Amino acid sequence: MTASRHLADRGLSDAVVGATSRRGFLARVGRVVLAAAGGSAIAAAVATPEAEGFHFCGHTYTTGSCPHPTGLPRIDAHGFPLRAFDGAPVDDLGRPIDAQGRPVDAHGRVLHDADRVPLPPAPRTRVCEGAARAYGFRAHIDGAWYRCCNGHVRKLTDCCGYVRNRINGDAALTGYCYAGRKVFCVQYFDTKVPC
Amino acid sequence: MVGTVGAARRLGGRGAFAVTAAAYGVGSLAGALSVFALLALAGTVTGIGRTWLAAGAVLAAATAAVDLRGGRVRPQIRSQVPEPWRRALPLPLATFLYGFLLGTGVATYVPAATAWGLIVFGLVLGDLHVALVVGAAVAAGRALPVLVLAAATEDGAALPALALRPHALRVVRLAAGISLAVAASLVLADTGAAGLVVGSPAGDPSAAAADLAWEQPGVGGFLRRGGQTVQLPGDDPAVGGTLVAWHVGDVVTIANRATLAPVLVVHVAGAQKLAVSDRWLAVRALRRGGARLVVQQVTAGAPQHGVAATPFAARLGRPALDGDTLVYSASGLRGSSIMAVDLPARRRHLLRYSRSDQLLQPSLLGGRLLYVRLTRCSQQLRLGDLDGRRGRILLTLPPVAGQDLGHDRDRTSQGARVPCGRRVRATSRLLWTSALASTVAYVTVLRPAAGRATPTLVSVKR
Numbered sequence: 001m002t003a004s005r006h007l008a009d010r011g012l013s014d015a016v017v018g019a020t021s022r023r024g025f026l027a028r029v030g031r032v033v034l035a036a037a038g039g040s041a042i043a044a045a046v047a048t049p050e051a052e053g054f055h056f057c058g059h060t061y062t063t064g065s066c067p068h069p070t071g072l073p074r075i076d077a078h079g080f081p082l083r084a085f086d087g088a089p090v091d092d093l094g095r096p097i098d099a100q101g102r103p104v105d106a107h108g109r110v111l112h113d114a115d116r117v118p119l120p121p122a123p124r125t126r127v128c129e130g131a132a133r134a135y136g137f138r139a140h141i142d143g144a145w146y147r148c149c150n151g152h153v154r155k156l157t158d159c160c161g162y163v164r165n166r167i168n169g170d171a172a173l174t175g176y177c178y179a180g181r182k183v184f185c186v187q188y189f190d191t192k193v194p195c
Numbered sequence: 196m197v198g199t200v201g202a203a204r205r206l207g208g209r210g211a212f213a214v215t216a217a218a219y220g221v222g223s224l225a226g227a228l229s230v231f232a233l234l235a236l237a238g239t240v241t242g243i244g245r246t247w248l249a250a251g252a253v254l255a256a257a258t259a260a261v262d263l264r265g266g267r268v269r270p271q272i273r274s275q276v277p278e279p280w281r282r283a284l285p286l287p288l289a290t291f292l293y294g295f296l297l298g299t300g301v302a303t304y305v306p307a308a309t310a311w312g313l314i315v316f317g318l319v320l321g322d323l324h325v326a327l328v329v330g331a332a333v334a335a336g337r338a339l340p341v342l343v344l345a346a347a348t349e350d351g352a353a354l355p356a357l358a359l360r361p362h363a364l365r366v367v368r369l370a371a372g373i374s375l376a377v378a379a380s381l382v383l384a385d386t387g388a389a390g391l392v393v394g395s396p397a398g399d400p401s402a403a404a405a406d407l408a409w410e411q412p413g414v415g416g417f418l419r420r421g422g423q424t425v426q427l428p429g430d431d432p433a434v435g436g437t438l439v440a441w442h443v444g445d446v447v448t449i450a451n452r453a454t455l456a457p458v459l460v461v462h463v464a465g466a467q468k469l470a471v472s473d474r475w476l477a478v479r480a481l482r483r484g485g486a487r488l489v490v491q492q493v494t495a496g497a498p499q500h501g502v503a504a505t506p507f508a509a510r511l512g513r514p515a516l517d518g519d520t521l522v523y524s525a526s527g528l529r530g531s532s533i534m535a536v537d538l539p540a541r542r543r544h545l546l547r548y549s550r551s552d553q554l555l556q557p558s559l560l561g562g563r564l565l566y567v568r569l570t571r572c573s574q575q576l577r578l579g580d581l582d583g584r585r586g587r588i589l590l591t592l593p594p595v596a597g598q599d600l601g602h603d604r605d606r607t608s609q610g611a612r613v614p615c616g617r618r619v620r621a622t623s624r625l626l627w628t629s630a631l632a633s634t635v636a637y638v639t640v641l642r643p644a645a646g647r648a649t650p651t652l653v654s655v656k657r
Binding site for chain 2 (some may be wrong): 053054055056057059062063064065066067068069070071072073083084085090091092093094095096100101102103105107109110111112113114115116117118119120121122123124125130133167168186
């Protein structure tokens, strides 16, 4: 998706929010600032709508998801994979894990072997880096955009690289990538900021 | 039975009918669950399923074939439910007892051969949860036609019509036969892929020549020689060369494998997992939450050398020895590797490495490396050369985690990706420690738990 396409697709409110969020401000922050400035009508207009029609909430245009251990490309603030439905951190095998990377059960308790020793941690790779490794390019995280999804602000991040084609196989677009890099695939981080 | 249950409505109205019908349904369920729970219990206690699982599946498939062909059901049971109950007992109690008898599936006339197939399955699978589900299905199959017909007709007028049109029963038998045939083929396929169960609970195998040693959690180490199994006076046994080793706490005993006479006793603080060859002893020791790998020559007074150490115990795998070569696995968040150490030269070699898969619990014999590789989409027991050029998969299990749709439910699938390409069913079983013998490979299949996991020892042909 290109930046111009983004702007063209959105109304005034989105354009305002989009222009700020490109540089890292949350949509909610923009909304609060505008409301404080006295423009309640504008604030209402800036309410971040859920993008519809693409394969996960907040995503616009057709670039495919980055390869992720459990499917939907949900990541944490550092780019590591989270299970989409509950936000549990997962390793490269898709298992939920604790802070040390040890596999845990559905209740978050560390799984043990027959000697009561915790199971060994499996590798855990940043989702964009995993995509880059699998497809042979160097990963870059450049810009991001924000949408309101499931009551929270979602940060959507392009996984960028010096690539000709995106993960879909057809020509890659500039999107939120800089310095000649293009979008290879997309991922998202759900913030705790309500919207 | 339709007439008996339906009679309640004529005699006592709708309320009485509801009570009688419910009693019949509960009785059917109780009968079926009792029978299949007992079968599962018998299968578990006797361990019959471990040996006869494939044979049971073949037998079940044969009964399915009988129903698919519409053949006679053999063996057949000629007895009927006791008729006097309906006159002597309150109707709800009588129908409960009738339901109980009919729910067992084989107390009276057996309408479909698959009933026998299900009983065989219940026994050989030895799984209570599966047995209860099958029992509930049998109960539903037995009770629902009676209840529906009893509710639909007051005087049983539908019965003659049903008796004159046997197509309904034929269709039911066909459906049952197809279902059972599919289940039997799945079990057969799984049996072929899963290898033979050596013992459960049993794990951490160690093999040398035709001998096999393993650990039974909470009980101790065992050694099988020449078809005879003996319990060893310690835990975590290992065999290699002509020796066997075990430990009691920090005291490690190395003994002659034929006589079990001690050859050497050494002290290794935190000793937990052992490997032994004619010249070397290797010990994984746990201390203060971490683990270290210690080796020592099998000579009195020989010094101990550290080979590897980690601050997190789980990251260092069990050691294995073949002659002068030690192999072990190391797992971490940044990658997983299998290392070999040439002990006389103290040279370390990287045998396998992955930044996304987990490589676990290797064993070595004659230049062939056996190890577990956990990938995102499967678990593999792999046998290959040391240099990794040639290799094959001896055993495969489903992956350890499931996957989502790759897209939000209310959205298009365009652009969605799932890691394993299609819907996969994850398993709670985990391929774990391995041992390599000349003709077979052994692997522990673990059911990890928050407490202590349950291991099962499985053998697979090389």
